[in-house]
Amino acid sequence: MDKKVLKLLPKLLIPAVIFALLIFPSCPAGTPEISSYTIADSTGDWGYPSPYAHYSRGPGYIRMSFIFETLVWKDASGFIPQLAEEWEYVAEENAYIFKLRDDVTWHDGEKFSAEDVVFTIEYVKNHPNPFVTLIGPSGVRETIAIDGYTVKLYLEQPYAPFLNGVAGTLPIIPKHIWEGVDDPKSLTGPEAVIGTGPYTLADYSKEHGTYLYKAYGDYYLGKPFVDEIKFVKISEEMIPAALKGGSVSAGDIPPEVVSEMEQAGLTVITAPVAWNAKLTINHRKEPMSSKQFRQALAYAIDREALVQITQRGYGIAGSPGMVPPTSDWYNPDTPQYEYDRAKTRGLLEGLGYELEDSYFTKDGEELELELIAEASFKEVGQFIKQRLEEAGIKVDFRTMEAKTVDAKVEAWDFDLSIYGHGSLYEPSILKRVIMDEGFNSTRYTSNEKLSQLLQAQLSEMDAEKRKELVFQIQEIYADDLPALTLYYPKWYWAHDGNVNLFYTKDGLASGIPIPLNRLSFVKEQK
């Protein structure tokens, strides 16, 4: 009797295990034709995929872009027609003319026409879209429908990234649905996801972070060859296992598992770098206000070693011009500041510093700088501290909560800080992070030439001339060094090869570095 309960335990456990095994269903069988394609995502929920309710981040835009289309679009090599068959820029009138397709229908059967485009532009002026601003420099002064399938957009001022940032990013919405909608963010019914795209939304679950798309049978380029696309949520660490097990078809993977994935027969692709981490220098405070001092700092930081040590080699060393070496806009003549402690010493001595014991001093005071960063930059910060101290500059490195770092940088209450941002594909980012306001900008306006160039490249409509300006910007910026780009991390995706995923030229829409272009699912890409 004594052991009754103990004896009972196995009796309970065995049925429990059998039960557990029973509830395991048979493996889903892989089918040769593509009836379903599953994409893994570690965040899952990116909002309801309407043009206004999705979260204002790249993955949110992508989920919307399967349903809604833009005037022009991009494939792996550049701009291609989408809703507009052809377009031209009329320089003397500063206007774009778009000739639209006449065979497009909305998912509810209504015909698409120039009216919808005119409406969308007016609507977005009143209801800012998180990805497109139509007021100010990137704005459209007037839109007219020349006929049922031709629209003419008069720009506020010449705006170089217009095709990329506006025509290729702004989702066109149906006039007959959005006409009476005052609060577009709250429109989350089925009517909010009626677009012209190759897919329609069949389901969205906020809690589970899942999306289900079905191919739109009447799509004007023919029914997509992938019937069903699913987005499912899987934790970052489990995506490689799910890919190998075949339960998902594609997903982003950490760089460490690249070779393991390739051995398992998966296709691995890597994006042209799109993000950089930089050392922001307080150029309004002594002694960092001296250009030579900032250059001395740059010579002391070995960026190649930084990539090897802190990024385990999965990245590219930063170019002081910010534009990555993989970009078409990269100027190969940008000053590089190859690691050279002797140059640091020379520059600092030129500024009146003397190397005593292990650190530089000036007027009896030891040179000490404060470096702040949020915790995710801990290794990078420690590396910089170590290198600067080896070169004779004492560093007090502190990690703090991100908001505190931002607030201190915003208030110029720092010496050095580490900060990261993306959008490196399109040079318009340069103005925003070099001279515009905000903690995420160096707010460097003391070099008039640089400010003028930054302004001029935005309105230079000739691509070759613009490139020339961007080249000059890199040289001046790298020479003045209000901030130093440290590294560009590499990102990887793995997929089963059934659909040819690719990275869009200069990123999807205004520059999203994710290889989920809806074109991959419409027609088989080579």
Place this chain on the structure above:
Amino acid sequence: MFSKGNIVTYVIAFLFILALNFFLPRMMPGDPLMAIYGDEALIAMTPELKAELVERFALDQPLWQQLGAYFGALFQGELGHSYYYNAPVLPVILGRLPWTLLLVGSSLVLSTVLGITLGIESGWRRGSKTDRSMLAGLMGLNGFPDFFLGMLLLIAFGVTWGIFPLAGALTPYSGLSGLALLLDILRHLFLPVAALTLAHLAGGYLLTRNTMITVLKEPYMLTAKAKGLSQRVLKYRHAGRNSMLPVVTQTGIWMGRVVTGALFVELVFAYPGVGYLTYEALLARDYPIIQGVFLMVAVSVLVINFLIDLSYPKLDPRVSYAY
């Protein structure tokens, strides 16, 4: 049985928590709007929206009026608006709550029942081989944090053997319904529940076993034995029940953290609960959600404490005399 003083203590604690929730974002460096709305505010903020928010939170008014506005909104059930989710905070949290309750609830019941049963059995036969091996085994388990057990289970049963799914609370778009759907949910629940149960089993077991050993020496046990009661009655009704008090306290403490108690396990299994939501909110710096969860945790700790206070006299009437 339950004094007024006690209730007053709870009310004071509750108000203190509310006040903390109000003052914390306003004490953070920088613009309080940023602290109240997080990163998203920076992206979505238009001058009109900013004016509306400043008015809604009375941010242009003295602090005591802001406090009034805050309490006013709170009593209408408004915990704030998450700009990241583009939705009010309360429904976002409530959408995740059932999954957390399912996960934490099942493991709480399992670990408590198993812990008490094993504790009683082990304490009853103190010093025997069974007792010693159980003690060593469970002490060992106690050393593992729940997420680590979760990872071990996931790697073994999910990745290596593929018996259980790798993530989530159900198979998305499997087209299952009824019993098949229930089984699918249970299949997804199995590993996270196992991880939580194993990690928390030892606590209940050790407490019960210890008290059991003390209780067995009590004179009333001798009386009960002398009455010729069966061993089962002796073990469970006389000794067992009296050994439960500390376990109830411990279970209560854990229950109070029910909302976020499974944060790490939810993370490991990408389980769509409140813990995971908290983690995502931290990553996105979605302060309204973080504050909402914080308030919920604080309130549930208070409620559970209150319930435990109420249940003590039922388990052991001697507790009432202590007041």
